[in-house]
Amino acid sequence: MKKQALITGASQGIGYEFAKLFAADKYDLVLVARDEARLGEVARELGRLYGVKAKVLSKDLALPGAAREIFDELEREEINVSALVNNAGFGVQGAFVEVALERHRALMEVNMNALVELTRLFLPQMLAQGEGRILNVASTAAFQPGPFAALYYASKAFVYSFSCALAEELTGSGVTVTTLCPGMTRSQFHARAGLKRADGLLMMDADAVAKIGYRALMRGKPIVIAGWLNKVGASVAKALPTPWTAKVAGRLNSAVRK
Numbered sequence: 001m002k003k004q005a006l007i008t009g010a011s012q013g014i015g016y017e018f019a020k021l022f023a024a025d026k027y028d029l030v031l032v033a034r035d036e037a038r039l040g041e042v043a044r045e046l047g048r049l050y051g052v053k054a055k056v057l058s059k060d061l062a063l064p065g066a067a068r069e070i071f072d073e074l075e076r077e078e079i080n081v082s083a084l085v086n087n088a089g090f091g092v093q094g095a096f097v098e099v100a101l102e103r104h105r106a107l108m109e110v111n112m113n114a115l116v117e118l119t120r121l122f123l124p125q126m127l128a129q130g131e132g133r134i135l136n137v138a139s140t141a142a143f144q145p146g147p148f149a150a151l152y153y154a155s156k157a158f159v160y161s162f163s164c165a166l167a168e169e170l171t172g173s174g175v176t177v178t179t180l181c182p183g184m185t186r187s188q189f190h191a192r193a194g195l196k197r198a199d200g201l202l203m204m205d206a207d208a209v210a211k212i213g214y215r216a217l218m219r220g221k222p223i224v225i226a227g228w229l230n231k232v233g234a235s236v237a238k239a240l241p242t243p244w245t246a247k248v249a250g251r252l253n254s255a256v257r258k
């Protein structure tokens with residue numbers, strides 16, 4: 001039987017690059033995001049290039065219950081997911097009090113709740129089979145507080161802590177959990193978060209970031225930070241007092257606001 005990989009946020013950016021890597025390894029795919037037309041294009045492209053089947057599931061993960069709908073639909077079709085990539089996510093820039101509560105709620109649903117729910121729903125099948133791979137996309141934002149993007153940074157700290165703990169809990173079960181921490185990556189992420197176009201030394205391409213995550217996932221590594229400059233940055237952030245790193249991150253975040 002062919003292996004199946006479920007990837008959230010597969011319509012573009014890092015998630016699309018993950019879809020290509022799984023397809024090249026002959027996984028059939030379940031592609032999740034909101035943009036159904038774009039997901040259809042991705043499914044056709046990867047089917048043509050790699051001869052894999054790709055199922056499109058257009059879902060808004062900000063809506064409570066979306067994870068359960070995905071699970072139920074795949075269960076009905078007897079699609080057994082052996083790799084789960086929780087990649088969908090977005091950022092919100094601005095003073096906490098100025099951002100609408102509804103926007104904060106959507107961020108928590110997509111970046112944290114959907115990731116936890118999908119993991120909880122698909123994990124029992126993986127454990128029953130004695131194998132499975134889960135990749136959760138955090139960020140180098142996990143390593144310090146981020147004033148003017150406070151909830152985004154906090155959501156990534158949550159993903160990092162939750163995923164690392166789960167990786168340890170599952171030791172010896174055959175199921176691995178890998179946390180990928182990208183730094184700044186070229187994609188639609190910054191424009192969508194209301195940030196100025198950023199570029200420079202720290203910026204990585206989405207395909208390079210996905211390759212780093214994919215390799216770590218296939219090796220069952222618990223944590224991977226993308227790129228050596230980001231590794232250095234993360235070590236410095238972890239070593240310094242938290243109020244200092246919050247101050248620096250706040251200054252940087254103010255500077256990149258549109």
Ligand SMILES: NC(=O)c1ccc[n+]([C@@H]2O[C@H](COP(=O)([O-])OP(=O)(O)OC[C@H]3O[C@@H](n4cnc5c(N)ncnc54)[C@H](OP(=O)(O)O)[C@@H]3O)[C@@H](O)[C@H]2O)c1
Nearest residue numbers: 009011013014033034035061088089139184185187188189
């Ligand atoms: N780019 C960076 O600098 C950077 C750095 C660190 C971490 N990350 C993380 O990497 C992950 C991927 O980001 P990216 O850079 O590839 O950004 P991106 O190009 O904006 O892609 C985000 C993906 O998530 C999907 N998505 C967003 N909201 C969704 C929702 N409500 N329901 C379902 N799908 C949704 C989008 O699809 P639709 O719009 O079609 O729904 C899209 O496929 C995110 O978790 C992000 O936090 C990014």
